[in-house]
Amino acid sequence: MLKRYHILNGDSLKEQFPADLPGDIIVLRECLMDGPVHGKTPDEFYTVRAKFISKLDSDISESAYYDKTVPELEKIPAIPDNSDVTLWFEDDLFCQVNFWFATSLLFQKNIQLFLVRPPHHNRYGFGGLDTAALKVAFKERFTITETGKIAQLWEAYKANDSTNLLQLAGELESKYPFIKNAVQAHIDRQPQGDFPGRPKASLKTIMTELQTNNFGTIFQEFCKRESIYGYGDLQVKRLFDEVVAEGDSG
Incomplete structure (x- = not known):
């Protein structure tokens, strides 16, 4: 059997x-569409991903990545x-x-x-x-x-x-x-010249149309319009913070 x-x-x-x-x-337990994915060997790859994930999500330490994610990947x-x-x-x-x-x-x-x-x-x-x-x-x-x-x-x-x-x-x-x-x-989603990439451009449009900087409201609308990305709140929040920072410095 x-x-x-x-x-x-x-x-x-x-x-x-x-x-x-x-x-x-x-x-x-990965989000490989976000962050670096290089590494010539599995160990190098895990090191790169553990560092990135721990920075993306403060609730997941590098050791937690090795405890929960790596064993599943190795299966x-x-x-x-x-x-x-x-x-x-x-x-x-x-x-x-x-x-x-x-x-x-x-x-x-x-x-x-x-x-x-x-x-x-x-x-x-x-x-x-x-x-x-x-x-x-x-x-x-x-x-x-x-x-x-x-x-x-x-x-x-x-x-x-x-x-x-x-x-x-x-x-x-x-x-x-x-x-x-x-x-x-x-x-x-790749930036081209003055175009910041589709996700950021969409966030800017949503913020303008809804006249709000409330992340919860913006996140819900982003998920409706850009469901093709499958972004979670952590990915969108990072992009949102970058859009806000760029607006403040512009």
Whole structure:
């Protein structure tokens, strides 16, 4: 019998995950679309990420990253051949970069790899699904056969190679149209000349239109308009603080 694994994009999904779905659960506790992702070896990569995460979130120390995140990451390449592995990831940039990363750790293995996505009509992603709906989503999982190209997306992302990202997204578009949307969102967030990048530009527009500097109000509106990014409050708060500081100094 095949050994089953489920790789989940975060603890919130783990908390609502159907207890009667067989398989070991691995939680990818990362936000790889934010911050540096370089490192020639896993140890170098963990060092870079631990330092960044501890600065991003004061509640997560570098030691906490090594205690809670690294052990889960190390479980992925340790999955044995001839396993049944299901990746649970949404379409936003946050989830997609983690999806590319997870696939890069698995693509050379002799495994059956599947992807589960929430239904299009659900604006809240997996968070809007109850146990029954999650089991339906699992039944509708589809086989990932283009593991090499998806793994290349991670390499192109690490290298900040927009040209290669777009090319790969185009080659994958017929089966994975959501990848191209995420790639374009990533490219759009890069500053160009006087343009601060799409997320900051959107924040400025929201602040002007709503005539407020209240972060809670702005964050809610940003999530509605820019759901493609999948940003959490910590990512948006950092951008918001930068926008405010730039306005004060302008």
